[in-house]
Amino acid sequence: MQVYDLPDPRGYFGPYGGVFVAETLMQALEELKLAYEHYRFDPEFQAEFTYDLKHYVGRASPVYYAKRWSEQLGGARIYLKREDLNHTGAHKINNTIGQALLAKRMGKKRVIAETGAGQHGVASATVAARMGMECVVYMGSEDVKRQSPNVFRMKMLGATVVPVESGSKTLKDALNEAMRDWVTNVDSTFYIIGTVAGPHPYPMMVRDFQSVIGHEALAQMPALTGRQPDAIIACVGGGSNAMGIFYPYLGLQDVRLIGVEAAGLGLASGKHAAPLNAGTPGVLHGNRTYLMQDENGQIIETHSISAGLDYPGVGPEHAWLKDSGRAEYVAVTDQEALEAFHDLCRFEGIIPALESSHALAHAAKIAPTMHRDQILLVNLSGRGDKDINTVAALSGITL
Amino acid sequence: MSRIATCFAHLKQQNKKALIPFFTAGDPTPSKTVPLMHAMVTAGADIIELGVPFSDPMADGPTIQRSSERALENHVGLKDILGMVQQFRQDNKTTPVVLMGYANPIEAMGYEKFAQQAQAAGVDGVLTVDYPPEECTDFLECLAQHNLDPIFLLAPTTVDARIAAVARAARGFVYYVSLKGVTGSANLDLRAVQTRLSELRRHIQLPIGVGFGIRDGAMAKAMAEFSDAVVIGSRIVQEIENASPETVVARVETLVKSIRTAMDS
Numbered sequence: 001m002q003v004y005d006l007p008d009p010r011g012y013f014g015p016y017g018g019v020f021v022a023e024t025l026m027q028a029l030e031e032l033k034l035a036y037e038h039y040r041f042d043p044e045f046q047a048e049f050t051y052d053l054k055h056y057v058g059r060a061s062p063v064y065y066a067k068r069w070s071e072q073l074g075g076a077r078i079y080l081k082r083e084d085l086n087h088t089g090a091h092k093i094n095n096t097i098g099q100a101l102l103a104k105r106m107g108k109k110r111v112i113a114e115t116g117a118g119q120h121g122v123a124s125a126t127v128a129a130r131m132g133m134e135c136v137v138y139m140g141s142e143d144v145k146r147q148s149p150n151v152f153r154m155k156m157l158g159a160t161v162v163p164v165e166s167g168s169k170t171l172k173d174a175l176n177e178a179m180r181d182w183v184t185n186v187d188s189t190f191y192i193i194g195t196v197a198g199p200h201p202y203p204m205m206v207r208d209f210q211s212v213i214g215h216e217a218l219a220q221m222p223a224l225t226g227r228q229p230d231a232i233i234a235c236v237g238g239g240s241n242a243m244g245i246f247y248p249y250l251g252l253q254d255v256r257l258i259g260v261e262a263a264g265l266g267l268a269s270g271k272h273a274a275p276l277n278a279g280t281p282g283v284l285h286g287n288r289t290y291l292m293q294d295e296n297g298q299i300i301e302t303h304s305i306s307a308g309l310d311y312p313g314v315g316p317e318h319a320w321l322k323d324s325g326r327a328e329y330v331a332v333t334d335q336e337a338l339e340a341f342h343d344l345c346r347f348e349g350i351i352p353a354l355e356s357s358h359a360l361a362h363a364a365k366i367a368p369t370m371h372r373d374q375i376l377l378v379n380l381s382g383r384g385d386k387d388i389n390t391v392a393a394l395s396g397i398t399l
Numbered sequence: 400m401s402r403i404a405t406c407f408a409h410l411k412q413q414n415k416k417a418l419i420p421f422f423t424a425g426d427p428t429p430s431k432t433v434p435l436m437h438a439m440v441t442a443g444a445d446i447i448e449l450g451v452p453f454s455d456p457m458a459d460g461p462t463i464q465r466s467s468e469r470a471l472e473n474h475v476g477l478k479d480i481l482g483m484v485q486q487f488r489q490d491n492k493t494t495p496v497v498l499m500g501y502a503n504p505i506e507a508m509g510y511e512k513f514a515q516q517a518q519a520a521g522v523d524g525v526l527t528v529d530y531p532p533e534e535c536t537d538f539l540e541c542l543a544q545h546n547l548d549p550i551f552l553l554a555p556t557t558v559d560a561r562i563a564a565v566a567r568a569a570r571g572f573v574y575y576v577s578l579k580g581v582t583g584s585a586n587l588d589l590r591a592v593q594t595r596l597s598e599l600r601r602h603i604q605l606p607i608g609v610g611f612g613i614r615d616g617a618m619a620k621a622m623a624e625f626s627d628a629v630v631i632g633s634r635i636v637q638e639i640e641n642a643s644p645e646t647v648v649a650r651v652e653t654l655v656k657s658i659r660t661a662m663d664s
Contacts, residue, residue: 019534020531020534021529022528022554022576023531023557024552024555024579025556026557027554166461166468173455176455176457179457180457183579184580184581186556187579280507282506283501286529296476296477298476299454
């Protein structure tokens with residue numbers, strides 16, 4: 001089924017990926033790689049992972065036909081992969097369960113994580129609570145402000161949330177700080193990276209844990225509609241929900257794969273978070289990939305209405321899928337995402353995450369250009385309860 | 400013989416250890432960088448490690464993070480820094496200069512262009528924190544063609560097989576990171592470093608410098624007992640941060656001189 005067997009043993013997807021970290025972390029990454037290579041195909045590990053996904057997360061997540069919204073738009077039928085119904089409210093839990101099971105087997109008692117929107121932080125705090133591990137979550141101080149409900153959730157779950165004041169005070173800086181923690185506490189600590197970026201083996205490992213989304217869809221779509229969709233649409237920040245749903249479909253060449261980046265105030269404004277659309281390759285956070293950077297190779301500040309997409313890099317496998325042409329990458333603005341957010345609330349009674357609203361917005365754009373017999377599958381990666389403060393503020397309402 | 404090799408050979412004859420101060424180019428202002436370099440040499444520095452600021456310095460503690468932010472606010476880029484080294488070289492032909500920074504500014508400039516311009520400017524070595532030897536084969540080739548020494552880090556966590564690989568790729572000297580942590584940390588264990596260095600000597604012929612967490616003359620002296628070079632960064636950057644523009648050069652010179660004196664005592 002797979003059209004390729006990437007990454008290669010050194011962690012490369014074509015020219016992207018690799019292990020670009022300080023020497024202190026090289027051995028820790030080697031140990032992680034060996035552990036993951038061992039457990040990746042270990043039946044007992046896989047059985048425990050599958051059991052937890054079913055009984056703790058509530059998988060399989062359903063696929064839902066957004067009939068009223070589709071009819072309103074006119075054109076293709078839009079189906080939603082309901083990752084928002086997972087325990088903790090987003091796809092992030094799939095990966096944190098997998099990594100926590102690995103951490104336990106590697107004898108680690110302390111886990112750390114970075115978070116943007118707070119969904120990965122909550123998912124990490126959740127698995128740490130369940131396994132009795134200490135958990136420290138790094139979060140940019142800007143994000144702490146705009147995602148305060150998730151900060152409180154993490155604290156209730158027993159995690160320590162450390163606001164990061166350096167740089168742009170967002171996701172990339174949280175990642176820097178988590179790396180610094182890891183360098184310092186490398187013997188005791190497992191770093192749960194939340195997306196398909198970072199040094200090898202993270203991009204591969206996170207993709208594998210998230211690919212349960214696409215594997216379920218592969219079976220669900222024919223059962224529901226008699227065939228596979230014409231296109232799959234997912235938002236891309238680091239790109240874990242997109243990789244999770246794309247990966248099992250890579251071999252089905254008839255299925256278009258469309259990643260949606262955050263165009264912020266518009267690609268022309270420069271205030272966006274769309275490295276695949278408007279960036280250039282470079283090295284950041286342990287891997288070579290497309291980045292938002294200036295002519296001196298400094299990472300530039302990104303902008304997106306959604307904290308989870310507000311990141312200047314992207315997973316190396318997406319960089320490869322873009323160059324190879326297997327996936328397409330587009331971008332939608334804050335405004336377009338917000339409109340889709342409201343439309344899904346009103347027409348379907350579902351409050352989507354602002355991140356996922358980017359994927360919805362692109363579906364709303366192309367559905368009317370398509371025939372009624374055609375099918376779009378949108379990965380609804382998370383629910384939007386965490387975003388109500390942001391949306392209220394934009395509507396001039398104080399909660 | 401390269402400037403770095405000459406420097407270590409010369410020190411060995413005198414039975415002295417190298418003092419390698421670090422600071423970030425462009426901090427506190429671009430115009431102070433060359434005067435600071437000269438002042439360090441006057442105070443007894445043997446090699447200058449010049450930091451190339453990066454927006455995301457993952458291996459650095461708060462002190463050097465802030466210095467990078469100040470330098471970037473002054474819009475100092477890699478090209479400007481090569482200009483500063485060129486200016487330094489007009490008056491100093493002997494003191495080796497090592498650029499220390501992260502991969503992306505070099506990626507953005509391009510390997511060949513960087514290596515060619517760095518050599519022309521009078522740079523001697525390049526330490527790129529997030530280029531482990533396995534990830535920079537092409538870059539190493541460019542450096543070799545332009546007689547630039549790649550300086551690599553070794554860490555408390557580096558296993559024997561990697562030590563040998565690093566030793567094969569390294570030129571000039573090897574930089575041993577004395578602790579598990581970021582620059583400027585305070586958890587340095589002298590005895591552990593000593594034990595580790597004697598292990599490293601079995602694999603490494605090059606001089607070995609020690610850095611991270613060395614904060615004063617006494618610690619520098621202790622480290623110099625069993626290493627070939629001592630790198631001091633955060634403590635110097637802190638001095639730069641706390642000084643006024645008028646006093647910064649003199650204060651740094653005094654600090655470096657006090658460390659030199661302690662090391663030689």
